[in-house]
Amino acid sequence: SVTAHADADYTIATDTTFAPFEFQVKGGQYRGIDIDLLKAIAKKEHFTYQLKALSFNAAVQQLSANQVDGVIAGMNITSAREATFDFSKPYYTSGVVMAVAQKSPIETMANLKGKTVALKTGTAGATYAKSVQAKYGFKIKYFNDSNNMYNDVKVGNSVACFEDYPVMSYGIKNGIPLKIVSKQHDAGDYGFAVKKGKNAKLLRQFNAGLAAIKADGTYDKIINHYLHAKE
Ligand code: GLN
Secondary structure, eight states: OOOOOTTOSEEEEEESOBTTTBEEOTTSOEESHHHHHHHHHHHHHTOOEEEEEEOHHHHHHHHHTTSSSEEOSSOBOOTTGGGTEEEOSOOBOOEEEEEEETTOOOOSGGGGTTOEEEEETTSHHHHHHHHHHHHHTOEEEEESSHHHHHHHHHTTSSSEEEEEHHHHHHHHHTTOOEEEOSOOEEOOOBOOEEETTSOHHHHHHHHHHHHHHHHTSHHHHHHHHHHHSOO
């Protein structure tokens, strides 16, 4: 389990709910691909850390304010973010998709005119939707976490949301009553982030540990575990 050491080498922030990358299980513990990768990497590289679960946007803001040392939260490596953060080698491929309620007649972004779309603050999905908002003429409502965003679509307040494909498809498999209606829009692979020019040692350790767990099969074991298991 992830132990909160008062004297940990690092504080690493993650998202509150972003299955299968991070999610809380009974008893409040965090599990998921990011959590297990970090744990395995820390073990290889002999560092300790305290995990801090925040909204994705708060995690990114705390990293830029030097309040945490790193973020692992299914975070896309984008050129805009590279102005502020240094990223590890990519560890997972992802893209942004549009999802609607199971029985929704909406099939394309052209159907969004005058309607409200739910977005998660500070995410690549939100950036993508903003970039096409003027073209398709929809309104935007922001949420701090994925579950509340899905729920707004589920209850019909919003007609669509934009989310990462691996997260949306995992959620749907595990009972979220939405459907994906678009192809994946490229948003960059996932990487572990530190503040630009800071924590170079931690970044080196992450990359070295990632290479080691890829080489010894641990990486594949973690991915397969979550892609074939239920929440
Ligand atoms: N992958 C998306 C991003 O980097 C969303 C991450 C998240 O919501 N945890 O913006």
